[in-house]
């Protein structure tokens with residue numbers, strides 16, 4: 001029995017050797033038996049022969065379906081190319097070769113999958129803390145989906161596990177898992193991970209697991225918006241005022257500053273969380289509004305702060321209408337304005353010499369209906385608040401035309417040649433009056449002028465007899481007095497003793513003008529022998 005088997009084995013060996021020698025007709029198919037390919041790739045099957053000069057090839061699918069590929073014959077081998085390979089190509093491909101009448105055939109199984117890319121995580125755009133959010137994980141173009149398992153995790157905590165084992169998978173499909181939850185502010189920054197596994201036994205491909213992570217970014221706010229003021233909301237003038245708008249918001253909000261001023265209009269200021277006023281001025285006082293807008297949550301919140309910039313009295317102005325020099329009897333109005341925070345108190349005082357009188361004002365205004373000389377003096381406006389005081393003064397001048405004129409002729413209106421006659425004139429005026437004495441003369445008018453009183457004329461003759469008009473005037477008015485002088489006989493004395501001196505002394509109540517020059521001039525005029533009072537006047541005082 002054993003011997004028989006040995007013999008048979010020897011015979012087979014001989015036959016094999018014979019075949020080798022004649023190069024027996026053989027065929028092979030690559031890849032052999034089985035190929036695992038991803039849908040969309042290019043798959044090429046090769047049917048190769050040896051030991052046949054001109055083999056003829058044919059490819060087919062056992063089910064007699066279309067090949068779904070391109071056959072290309074190259075003498076001793078033939079290829080079947082499927083580009084791209086699709087789900088219809090999942091078959092056993094049979095290659096049949098004839099070498100003459102000799103036929104050989106082999107098959108290869110094409111197995112397909114599709115798992116081309118990582119999962120895609122989509123988080124509902126309006127992810128807001130406290131509001132329901134949805135996380136979607138998409139696994140694109142999976143085949144066969146009935147082997148797909150998906151895991152959704154927040155950090156290491158599993159949110160959701162899902163498989164698609166019940167799927168009736170016929171082609172590539174995009175699979176989606178959805179998870180809804182209420183995010184909290186603590187969730188910000190945590191990873192959401194989607195793990196997709198396509199586990200098919202006996203099918204070799206990589207990767208079989210794909211993972212995608214995304215950070216959770218919960219949007220919230222704005223909330224708890226407040227304004228902080230530095231150094232404080234009642235800062236002093238000149239301080240560096242810094243207003244900061246503090247809010248809780250994700251993403252960071254858009255901030256708009258406004259200021260509401262007294263007339264209710266609104267000013268747009270910087271778009272920043274900090275509003276800086278390097279040198280605060282009391283006009284910077286007002287209601288400041290910080291408006292924060294979260295562009296994702298579409299929520300708005302406002303905070304306000306009332307800022308008062310404190311300042312001592314400033315810009316104190318005392319004005320007088322129509323002017324600070326008025327004519328007696330006119331009306332005069334004083335007005336005092338001043339600013340400061342806290343509000344200032346305004347006082348108007350009148351100072352005449354050492355006498356100070358506080359006047360009753362109405363909102364800083366004070367009016368004198370008919371002004372008198374006694375109203376002339378210094379007026380002071382004082383503005384006071386807790387932080388200080390400021391004052392302004394003005395001098396009121398009341399102009400009075402000459403009045404209450406008294407003329408005294410000494411020794412009398414009837415004088416002798418050589419006698420000294422003094423005319424004393426007193427008046428009350430402001431500014432001081434000037435005086436002109438005119439002698440009424442039929443041919444020419446002789447004019448003499450005098451201020452402060454004394455006009456001396458030496459050696460008057462009878463020609464000085466006559467009517468004199470004493471004109472007392474200042475810029476606001478005049479007053480005329482008539483004096484009759486009669487030079488009658490001659491004084492029985494020495495020449496010098498007989499000199500007649502007419503001295504005018506007119507003293508005004510307010511002013512003390514100078515007349516010395518006139519006296520001198522007149523004397524000079526007389527010494528020159530020409531009774532030229534006109535000339536004396538021309539020299540003017």
Ligand SMILES: *[C@@H]1O[C@H](CO)[C@@H](O)[C@H](O)[C@H]1NC(C)=O
Pocket residue numbers: 046048049050077
């Ligand atoms: C066919 O097989 C021969 C021998 O094994 C080899 O040398 C040749 O490269 C093969 N041709 C193709 C196209 O695979």
Ligand SMILES: *[C@@H]1O[C@H](CO)[C@@H](O)[C@H](O)[C@H]1NC(C)=O
Pocket residue numbers: 298
């Ligand atoms: C935001 O709110 C305003 C008014 O409430 C609305 O008109 C607008 O459409 C909202 N925008 C978004 C993106 O929700």
Ligand SMILES: *[C@@H]1O[C@H](CO)[C@@H](O)[C@H](O)[C@H]1NC(C)=O
Pocket residue numbers: 315317337
């Ligand atoms: C001071 O007051 C006057 C009158 O009220 C005003 O016109 C002026 O602008 C003020 N000046 C300042 C610096 O406030």
Ligand SMILES: *[C@@H]1O[C@H](CO)[C@@H](O)[C@H](O)[C@H]1NC(C)=O
Pocket residue numbers: 403404428509
């Ligand atoms: C001027 O005269 C009037 C009366 O004629 C008198 O009441 C008044 O006090 C006088 N004024 C002065 C300043 O003397």
Ligand SMILES: *[C@@H]1O[C@H](CO)[C@@H](O)[C@H](O)[C@H]1NC(C)=O
Pocket residue numbers: 461462463
């Ligand atoms: C007085 O006036 C007359 C005529 O104008 C003149 O002739 C005479 O000399 C004068 N007398 C004196 C003293 O000036």
Ligand SMILES: *[C@@H]1O[C@H](CO)[C@@H](O)[C@H](O)[C@H]1NC(C)=O
Pocket residue numbers: 458459461495496499
């Ligand atoms: C005054 O006048 C008379 C004559 O006109 C003359 O004689 C006399 O010297 C004069 N006296 C003086 C002081 O001028």
Ligand SMILES: *[C@@H]1O[C@H](CO)[C@@H](O)[C@H](O)[C@H]1NC(C)=O
Pocket residue numbers: 418419420496497498499500501
């Ligand atoms: C008149 O005045 C002059 C000058 O002041 C003086 O010299 C003379 O003595 C006076 N004459 C009389 C009578 O007083």
Ligand SMILES: *[C@@H]1O[C@H](CO)[C@@H](O)[C@H](O)[C@H]1NC(C)=O
Pocket residue numbers: 452453507512513514515516
């Ligand atoms: C003017 O008169 C006053 C007194 O009425 C006197 O004190 C003053 O000295 C006089 N001035 C001159 C220049 O004479």
